[in-house]
Amino acid sequence: MTPHVSRDELLRRLKALRDEASKSGCDLVYIANATSIFYFTNLYFIQTERPLALLVPLDSDPMIIAPSVEKGHIEYRNKAFGGVVNEVVYYFDYPGETSFVELAANVIASQLGAKCVMGDLQSGAQPLYGYRGVSLADVLKSRGLRWLDLGDFVYGLRLRKSDEELKLIEESGRWAARALEVALQVTRPGMWDWEVMLDASRQVLMEMNNFYKPYTPLKEPVGPVVGFRGQVGEFSAFPHALFSERPIREGDVLGVGSGPEIGGYYAELERTFVVGAPNNDIRRLFEYMLRLRKAAIEAAAPGVEVSKIDAAVREEAKRLGVTDLLRHHVGHGIGVEIHEPPYLDIGYRARLEPGMVFTIEPGIYVPGVGGFRHSDTFVVTREGVRQLTRFPEDLDELVVRP
Amino acid sequence: MTPHVSRDELLRRLKALRDEASKSGCDLVYIANATSIFYFTNLYFIQTERPLALLVPLDSDPMIIAPSVEKGHIEYRNKAFGGVVNEVVYYFDYPGETSFVELAANVIASQLGAKCVMGDLQSGAQPLYGYRGVSLADVLKSRGLRWLDLGDFVYGLRLRKSDEELKLIEESGRWAARALEVALQVTRPGMWDWEVMLDASRQVLMEMNNFYKPYTPLKEPVGPVVGFRGQVGEFSAFPHALFSERPIREGDVLGVGSGPEIGGYYAELERTFVVGAPNNDIRRLFEYMLRLRKAAIEAAAPGVEVSKIDAAVREEAKRLGVTDLLRHHVGHGIGVEIHEPPYLDIGYRARLEPGMVFTIEPGIYVPGVGGFRHSDTFVVTREGVRQLTRFPEDLDELVVRP
Structure with missing residues (x-):
């Protein structure tokens, strides 16, 4: 198999990400950019209308929210390439009966109990591939959570x-x-x-x-x-x-x-x-x-x-x-x-x-x-x-x- | 050569776009999405950090603002594939000494004298390929121009x-x-x-x-x-x-x-x-x-x-x-x-x-x-x-x- 960066290196990158969030008093990082998800997990996915996000809580393993088209595939690749993702929440497809962003907000607020989210994409999902829906930052704010922009922090790490x-x-x-x-x-x-x-x-x-x-x-x-x-x-x-x-x-x-x-x-x-x-x-x-x-x-x-x-x-x-x-x-x-x-x-x-x-x-x-x-x-x-x-x-x- | 849609069809699409802008009292349409630019011109460009935009004034031919990496290439392809773009304004490269968005604002406001712009991307350039800079909507507003969002109008046309x-x-x-x-x-x-x-x-x-x-x-x-x-x-x-x-x-x-x-x-x-x-x-x-x-x-x-x-x-x-x-x-x-x-x-x-x-x-x-x-x-x-x-x-x- 072709070489790739080690689990240790992925863990160092995740630590840098958590440190950045922690500095602002946030307890979870939300990553929607496909290349950034890859950078932190060695996992990459074909981009379509179906959004996908990486959640990185400060005190527990990274989690992915993904369409069921990736079922089995994520677990397989996670095991093969570094294994930093411990849990995957699947939704069936886009647009679906519940919007992806509502689902993400539920996981963040109810399941993970986060109070402040630092993220790379306010809208929560990249519109360039067809996704349309409410903004994640807005939904989180309406539930009393804080949203902070991660800005170009990941580009900085990658530099x-x-x-x-x-x-x-x-x-x-x-x-x-x-x-x-x-x-x-x-x-x-x-x-x-x-x-x-x-x-x-x-x-x-x-x-x-x-x-x-x-x-x-x-x-x-x-x-x-x-x-x-x-x-x-x-x-x-x-x-x-x-x-x-x-x-x-x-x-x-x-x-x-x-x-x-x-x-x-x-x-x-x-x-x-x-x-x-x-x-x-x-x-x-x-x-x-x-x-x-x-x-x-x-x-x-x-x-x-x-x-x-x-x-x-x-x-x-x-x-x-x-x-x-x-x-x-x-x-x-x-x-x-x-x-x-x-x-x-x-x-x-x-x-x-x-x-x-x-x-x-x-x-x-x-x-x-x-x-x-x-x-x-x-x-x-x-x-x-x-x-x-x-x-x-x-x-x-x-x-x-x- | 492979077939492609005719110049007449491109002109019909451009008319629909102008009609939409005209309904809201706008005098220029700004298109930054690469697939949309293709849809209206039969011209496509490799996406990098260098932005590219199509300007469609109500009363004159479409114009393109492009990096000089496309010099000659645009003219060649425009001639071969439908010929609806009559003028190209080139800038050297990104980030350059003047920002792309400032250049676009100059062309829109000073060269074309537009008062209201309807566009598909507030920021003026897609950040996904590396572009960072001020937002076009903001720059236009600061100069007294109106900015209206085109929303999913192009998707609607394409449907x-x-x-x-x-x-x-x-x-x-x-x-x-x-x-x-x-x-x-x-x-x-x-x-x-x-x-x-x-x-x-x-x-x-x-x-x-x-x-x-x-x-x-x-x-x-x-x-x-x-x-x-x-x-x-x-x-x-x-x-x-x-x-x-x-x-x-x-x-x-x-x-x-x-x-x-x-x-x-x-x-x-x-x-x-x-x-x-x-x-x-x-x-x-x-x-x-x-x-x-x-x-x-x-x-x-x-x-x-x-x-x-x-x-x-x-x-x-x-x-x-x-x-x-x-x-x-x-x-x-x-x-x-x-x-x-x-x-x-x-x-x-x-x-x-x-x-x-x-x-x-x-x-x-x-x-x-x-x-x-x-x-x-x-x-x-x-x-x-x-x-x-x-x-x-x-x-x-x-x-x-x-």
Whole structure:
């Protein structure tokens, strides 16, 4: 089975959460965000109209309120992945005869006898997946309970990664490197990007499965591990392209990435490939991208303002005359989500601290030609930054030989 | 290229939106929900920390405010897919030097001169993807503009599908049937569920690609079209399983589904397969599932209360003595999202109306044995309900022959 954070680490996280509530005189924490529930329990659930919440009383084990579609599944996964949830209250389905929020209020007030709840979502359930109903904060207030907002406390906890987390991210990075290696071998002119994705993914997933016996991501069903997303030739000039209208051709710039989920964590590794001998234009743009990347890596160090990294890249871009070709900031935090704080952006107000993990991926994008971007994942240490993903960076090692 | 709804249909939707705003004396509609933006423009964007909004003034063309990561991409897709967006205002990235919400307020108040804004998200940007900042409603109010909540108006529009929408859903259903046919042929004992997914998907995607020249989903990169999600043997007893810990074996109950995106729309087609000759227990449970399904289909007709369909299934389950094996309501609406209103649930207060599209998928789940569920997509017509997905339903046609 794939590794994941230990029960001890989950218990430390829960203690931090309880301490925060306790400081404000609250006796229960209410968590509705799916990623946060995962962060405290190693349990993840497919998001639909049916809400799900984690209750963390100060003096007893965490409890989950869940739709019966998760019956058996929660108990099974709780046992397999850390076992911090001791009780589950099931409701049949949404909208049901009693609203989820009324049920949650009953459990909190009557069953658990809480007087003050600190929570991450006033409404009690995420409306984005279809849930509509009364607000939990309102229902609790009407029953004489206090509601306090947890704000971004969980994001704060997630910001500095532990050694256990770093190991998972680094392991994701190792498989990502293997995936790009296979993608480079598999790619041929005439193929569609999704053929490369499916063929390379099949091969690497088999290797991962044989290694872990079996490979079991915690948050997602097993899916492709090579991402291509239509970054083919002129379409790669759109950093968030979704498809290309044509197969891969000789001369194309390709954007390929990977970062398989390991125990709920991700690294990000992306490379710019070129199909066949690169022309001089491509060589020059590729070289500019490498220089921007170097500027970013050199600017990153513990204690440095995060915004300075993005500023350093903009300065280098100005020097090279490619400011107009930038399309996004230098990078983003990564961990249990693929994008999370800190954002390596000129407007992000914080300093780099040991344990922060983020991508460095300045890119330049030339309409009609293509996009040039490598992405690697780094962690801030006491001494500097450490690169968690490794793969060749030079153009000559990233050529698809037709 | 894959079909999609026409420019005329987008214009009708925009008119309905403007009419709604106009009724309240507002002169601009603000849409931040990604699926809603798609619904009005045929444009979809990868969700990250970077917000994106659609502005629909009463008397001029829709405008988009977007991060520069979408530069060129929006113009390209707008031209390809309906062309209702006439102007794009780009900001560099998040958090940036000026907040997105301040920028949006400037465009609304100064550039477009609006006095009253009707919107779908008070905060102006979805916090779920990392955005943090001042609320748009507050900023507008501080500048003397009115803010009115659009509420669930867009969900209401989406509830009754047009002929164009039905065609796309039905087309998704046809490819889904082909995908299950291939999955049935490809599956062999000893394979992992994800091998079936990748192998069957590769074959069907190639057929789709040859048919559409090329296949281009509008909302997602091209990805697997066969869903398996660990619904293997005893793991299929978890309706929302994410993985199984073992390969497929003779005697297993398997849950397989498909519903590829066509022009942003989905059908849902799921079948219960059995590997090798089914034993009597499996035959009996399969038969019960078919009876629940029949009860649901017979209860569905225009004018009927939605809750009655779920009630009919519960009644039939009671008669068969399988109430304890139910884990979820009968089905969910489907269209531009895989789950959307109406929910076929005992607590859902509305009547079936012509144009509503939903799945019928009552299931029974036996711990240690497996899950039994077929899902098909139906539309309500004036006369009754019409099935939009077709695939064999009887056990003997769903046996994987090792």
